[in-house]
Amino acid sequence: MGQVREEVIGARRIVVKVGSSSLTTAAGGIDEQRVDSLVDVLGGLATTGREVVLVSSGAIAAGLAPLRLRRRPRDLATQQAAASVGQGLLIQRYATGFARHGRTVGQVLLTVDDVTRRAHYRNAYRTLRKLLDLGALPIVNENDTVATEEIRFGDNDRLAALVAALVDADLLVLLSDVDALYTGSPSDPSSRQVAHVDLASDLSGINISKPGKSGVGTGGMVTKVEAARIATGFGIPVVLTSASLATPAFGGEEVGTLFQAARKRPAARLFWLAHATAPRGRLHLDPGAVAAVVARRKSLLPAGITAVDGSFAAGDPVDLVDGDGAPVARGLVNYDAVELPALLGRSTPELAAALGPGYEREVVHRDDLVLL
Numbered sequence: 001m002g003q004v005r006e007e008v009i010g011a012r013r014i015v016v017k018v019g020s021s022s023l024t025t026a027a028g029g030i031d032e033q034r035v036d037s038l039v040d041v042l043g044g045l046a047t048t049g050r051e052v053v054l055v056s057s058g059a060i061a062a063g064l065a066p067l068r069l070r071r072r073p074r075d076l077a078t079q080q081a082a083a084s085v086g087q088g089l090l091i092q093r094y095a096t097g098f099a100r101h102g103r104t105v106g107q108v109l110l111t112v113d114d115v116t117r118r119a120h121y122r123n124a125y126r127t128l129r130k131l132l133d134l135g136a137l138p139i140v141n142e143n144d145t146v147a148t149e150e151i152r153f154g155d156n157d158r159l160a161a162l163v164a165a166l167v168d169a170d171l172l173v174l175l176s177d178v179d180a181l182y183t184g185s186p187s188d189p190s191s192r193q194v195a196h197v198d199l200a201s202d203l204s205g206i207n208i209s210k211p212g213k214s215g216v217g218t219g220g221m222v223t224k225v226e227a228a229r230i231a232t233g234f235g236i237p238v239v240l241t242s243a244s245l246a247t248p249a250f251g252g253e254e255v256g257t258l259f260q261a262a263r264k265r266p267a268a269r270l271f272w273l274a275h276a277t278a279p280r281g282r283l284h285l286d287p288g289a290v291a292a293v294v295a296r297r298k299s300l301l302p303a304g305i306t307a308v309d310g311s312f313a314a315g316d317p318v319d320l321v322d323g324d325g326a327p328v329a330r331g332l333v334n335y336d337a338v339e340l341p342a343l344l345g346r347s348t349p350e351l352a353a354a355l356g357p358g359y360e361r362e363v364v365h366r367d368d369l370v371l372l
């Protein structure tokens, strides 16, 4: 055996995310044996004094067989109907399983808004914190039955990363049907396992692609690596491995892939701005403004903006985009959308002279800006 992973052994609060492919059968229904073995691992973990939050997918897949649906439906309404049936069955199985370990579970269904809007995520945090304080094990999933196409997460990887940040976890563990990140498709014999990733350096040479053969997962490796990027950026290490390797993974053994946490944690406010808020509009920047904001970390002034999209109010999050429309930063804007067109391309002294001293303010102050 190699070295023990200290960050895993030392983690007190752990968010564990398990994908549909690890919980359900190919025929569409709960794989009771696999749910029970996961429960046994997590039940054991919780008795060692660790706080565990489980983010569990599988509602849609678990609802397929009971509704006599042969495959995962494409349309949202049928997915929601399947989730409505499957979520109840899944939580029932978890409740029975964890009861064997003397643990009560609490179901927490969240929408994107619940983890992205400040007032809402404080509320979600309080509920999760209270469940943990009461000794219960929270089981989180997206609230699939009410989420619309536009706003849904769809997969639970990003939701798990945001929940990990929300509860200030020491570790995020992503359990899937694949035992690690590979350099290419795991079915390709030339692909190699990646044991360790530092996302601060690059992931080039790694071919990350779509969900696996089970056909029930949604995001594949793309959303897992994105989740790892979010969590590690917040200072939370991530282990990615298969559900069947959960025991050695929690024991700190070198299985799966460890994504190393960033050494410096960003201000919580800027983290949420970058990863959790939905932008309400876009400010198009000329090349000089892109360079000022990105390379020199300056505030954004009206002179560098060429166009404005969206309807937002002062204080809302907006994306700053370059000449190709690619987002380069996100920030909290100091003007309403309707005020901006008259200011574009004009210098701040000129605006102050023409319109009054209030118009000397930056469009986005550098303290309210985060690079993407």
Ligand SMILES: Nc1ncnc2c1ncn2[C@@H]1O[C@H](COP(=O)(O)OP(=O)(O)O)[C@@H](O)[C@H]1O
Binding pocket: 018, 019, 020, 021, 022, 057, 175, 176, 177, 178, 180, 181, 182, 183, 184, 185, 186, 206, 207, 208, 209, 210, 211, 212, 213, 214, 216, 217, 218, 219, 220, 221
């Ligand atoms: N580079 C890669 N390394 C590992 N797995 C990959 C890679 N590219 C694509 N995959 C696929 O991603 C799948 C896991 O994603 P998904 O099916 O969405 O799982 P889950 O239901 O656990 O979220 C694996 O089964 C694998 O086939």
Ligand SMILES: N[C@@H](CCC(=O)OP(=O)(O)O)C(=O)O
Binding pocket: 018, 019, 020, 021, 056, 057, 058, 059, 060, 061, 083, 141, 142, 144, 154, 155, 156, 157, 216, 217, 218, 219, 220
């Ligand atoms: N909320 C959905 C998650 C969808 C899904 O397939 O997610 P995942 O298996 O994590 O890629 C469900 O419970 O079915």
